[in-house]
Amino acid sequence: MLGKLARWLIILGYDAAYGGEKGRSDASLQEQAKREGRIFLTRDTRIPRVAGLRMLLVRPTRFEDQLRYVLKALELKPDRKKLFTRCSYCNESLASVPRDEALAQVPPLVQELQTEFWRCGACKRMYWGGTHTQRTIEKLDRWGI
Numbered sequence: 001m002l003g004k005l006a007r008w009l010i011i012l013g014y015d016a017a018y019g020g021e022k023g024r025s026d027a028s029l030q031e032q033a034k035r036e037g038r039i040f041l042t043r044d045t046r047i048p049r050v051a052g053l054r055m056l057l058v059r060p061t062r063f064e065d066q067l068r069y070v071l072k073a074l075e076l077k078p079d080r081k082k083l084f085t086r087c088s089y090c091n092e093s094l095a096s097v098p099r100d101e102a103l104a105q106v107p108p109l110v111q112e113l114q115t116e117f118w119r120c121g122a123c124k125r126m127y128w129g130g131t132h133t134q135r136t137i138e139k140l141d142r143w144g145i
């Protein structure tokens, strides 16, 4: 239910694991969150409490409100320098890739960009600065984040 929220927390540079895939029980997700020392975010008001696991009930329904709500509740102050430091698919930290090495792995149009390149250590996706990162920053500005 909170997949979009999780993706944006990752874009902001936070270590956010998304457990909303089908077939996982709440209990197993809570167990994982507890084991990994995470805060469990949920919209489900009936989910049972688990000893030793901090939970946060995300009440807002609109995504931007959810994001602002979570940042405030957890006293997080997003740092623009941490933007795009994690893979938004698997939550792994990205590693910088030398330009020469990166050029062989990105589309021709991207090769012309004067930008830095990063790679996810898990899924090997390549990331680079471009128009989508600019749009993301504009959204954050608009949301006051």
Ligand SMILES: [Zn+2]
Pocket: 087, 088, 089, 090, 091, 092, 120, 121, 122, 123, 124, 125
């Ligand atoms: Zn990845």
